[in-house]
Amino acid sequence: MCFRFAILADFAQYTLLMSFWKHRVYLDHASAPPVLPAALQAMRQAETLVGNPGAIHEEGVMAKKSLEDSRKRIAHLLGCKAREIIFTSGLTEANNLGIVGFARHLERTRRGLKGTHWIVSSIEHDSVLQAFAEVEAMGGEISYVEPNSRGIVRVETIEKALRKETVFVSVGWANNEIGTVQPIAKIGQALRAYAEKNSSTVIFHTDAGQAPLYLSTIIDSLHVDLLALGGNKLYGPHGVGALYIGSRLTGPSGIMFAPLTFGGHQERRIRAGTENVALAAGFAAAYQRIASERAKESRRLEKLRNKLAGELSAAVPALVVNGDIGEALPHMLNISIPPIRALAERTSEYLTLALDRAGFAVSTKSACREGEESSSHVVRALQGEPWHAEHTIRISLGRDTRRRHLKRFVKTFAELAKEHGST
Numbered sequence: 001m002c003f004r005f006a007i008l009a010d011f012a013q014y015t016l017l018m019s020f021w022k023h024r025v026y027l028d029h030a031s032a033p034p035v036l037p038a039a040l041q042a043m044r045q046a047e048t049l050v051g052n053p054g055a056i057h058e059e060g061v062m063a064k065k066s067l068e069d070s071r072k073r074i075a076h077l078l079g080c081k082a083r084e085i086i087f088t089s090g091l092t093e094a095n096n097l098g099i100v101g102f103a104r105h106l107e108r109t110r111r112g113l114k115g116t117h118w119i120v121s122s123i124e125h126d127s128v129l130q131a132f133a134e135v136e137a138m139g140g141e142i143s144y145v146e147p148n149s150r151g152i153v154r155v156e157t158i159e160k161a162l163r164k165e166t167v168f169v170s171v172g173w174a175n176n177e178i179g180t181v182q183p184i185a186k187i188g189q190a191l192r193a194y195a196e197k198n199s200s201t202v203i204f205h206t207d208a209g210q211a212p213l214y215l216s217t218i219i220d221s222l223h224v225d226l227l228a229l230g231g232n233k234l235y236g237p238h239g240v241g242a243l244y245i246g247s248r249l250t251g252p253s254g255i256m257f258a259p260l261t262f263g264g265h266q267e268r269r270i271r272a273g274t275e276n277v278a279l280a281a282g283f284a285a286a287y288q289r290i291a292s293e294r295a296k297e298s299r300r301l302e303k304l305r306n307k308l309a310g311e312l313s314a315a316v317p318a319l320v321v322n323g324d325i326g327e328a329l330p331h332m333l334n335i336s337i338p339p340i341r342a343l344a345e346r347t348s349e350y351l352t353l354a355l356d357r358a359g360f361a362v363s364t365k366s367a368c369r370e371g372e373e374s375s376s377h378v379v380r381a382l383q384g385e386p387w388h389a390e391h392t393i394r395i396s397l398g399r400d401t402r403r404r405h406l407k408r409f410v411k412t413f414a415e416l417a418k419e420h421g422s423t
Contacts, residue, residue, distance in 0.1 A: 008321040024359045025405040028397035030176065030210060030332055031363055036235045040286035046278040053275055054266065062292040067277050070192060070284040072321055074242055077291050078227070079218040086243045086267045087275050091209065091230025092127040096244040097260055098205050098226040099131035099170065101270060102249070103138055104258030106167065113139035116254070117165040118364055121153045122146050125176050128207055132170070141165075150383050151180035151323035154188050168203045173211040173222075176380040177394060178323035179332030181215065188223025201248065209233055213290055225249055231279065235399070236286030240279035301397050302330035304380055307350045308395070308406045309333055315414035320388055322379050331397040336379065337417065348391045351416055358412045363394045 011079045051059025053067045075082040088094045120132045122144040136142045147153045174181045184271045205226035210233045227244040249256045257270045264272035322334040340347045348364045365376045380389035
């Protein structure tokens with residue numbers, strides 16, 4: 001009975017949130033979409049399990065069973081083995097574990113990273129770029145590859161950067177600011193061909209981010225060794241993620257990773273700490289739901305996003321669309337607006353706050369970097385005019401976005417731009 005009331009309370013909270021949103025338009029799904037009711041329900045059910053999944057008594061066994069069921073469900077959606085999934089505290093930790101965990105293992109086996117070469121695209125999320133900064137501090141040599149003006153990292157660019165000393169390559173599946181989808185499968189194939197030709201091994205990592213919302217996540221077709229996921233990017237709970245670790249990183253003595261945390265043997269001995277059974281259950285439930293609706297929702301949002309891009313461009317002729325929306329995730333639109341003289345470099349922040357007061361939630365760039373440096377390193381890499389990177393706004397649609405919401409947004413945005421001289 002208590003469980004039933006708890007579920008009703010969750011739905012009541014969700015309904016209250018939806019009621020609040022009737023008066024607002026949420027267009028920042030790339031930062032954090034709302035948690036699905038199915039995920040909330042799965043979490044509440046799992047929260048009734050009191051045992052530690054590492055314990056051998058009945059309560060622990062039940063918790064372990066729930067955790068492994070969540071792992072199997074996520075593995076099924078990836079088309080991989082359950083034992084190849086490691087739960088983490090989120091996408092940031094998954095990226096750090098994949099990159100720095102491998103680097104530390106290599107450092108121990110080689111007695112240092114001197115002489116190793118690593119490749120990463122310059123438009124990655126900070127959780128990837130800062131992990132590579134750590135690799136560099138450990139002695140590895142890093143090459144940063146640039147995208148073309150459309151925001152695409154070309155296979156040929158990666159191939160030109162390869163050397164006989166190259167041990168690791170990282171390219172995000174879809175960019176978190178401009179949404180451009182990278183040719184991950186083709187890059188993976190090129191790396192395998194290069195390694196075979198040169199009798200070497202090049203590990204391929206990708207930050208999957210929001211890509212699973214709208215792209216099929218069958219691992220074998222991607223040719224990656226490491227793939228990082230975050231529950232909060234997939235309409236699941238915050239505080240949980242996963243790292244896929246492929247068979248090429250599993251040797252006779254175990255996984256070729258050094259842990260980043262210590263104090264336990266959980267998650268195949270590479271991620272210490274008691275697993276959060278409830279968050280894992282919510283993650284799996286959300287992932288299953290969005291995967292089942294992926295194709296239909298992708299088509300719907302692409303039409304809305306393209307219509308929005310056209311109307312904004314017509315309303316504000318000086319506006320620039322960053323990247324190639326024809327090659328981007330269907331829910332993302334990144335724009336730049338000419339600077340407002342009186343506000344100097346704070347134009348996008350001012351308009352974002354003005355839109356917020358008018359009832360619209362958008363962001364200036366990745367939420368992890370908002371409020372820090374004024375320009376976008378991603379848009380800057382596209383090599384457009386300098387102001388493009390200084391005055392960006394990211395608009396990201398979601399399951400709750402409707403055409404009427406976007407009509408209101410265009411009208412308000414155009415009024416604000418005209419009022420402050422950005423048209």
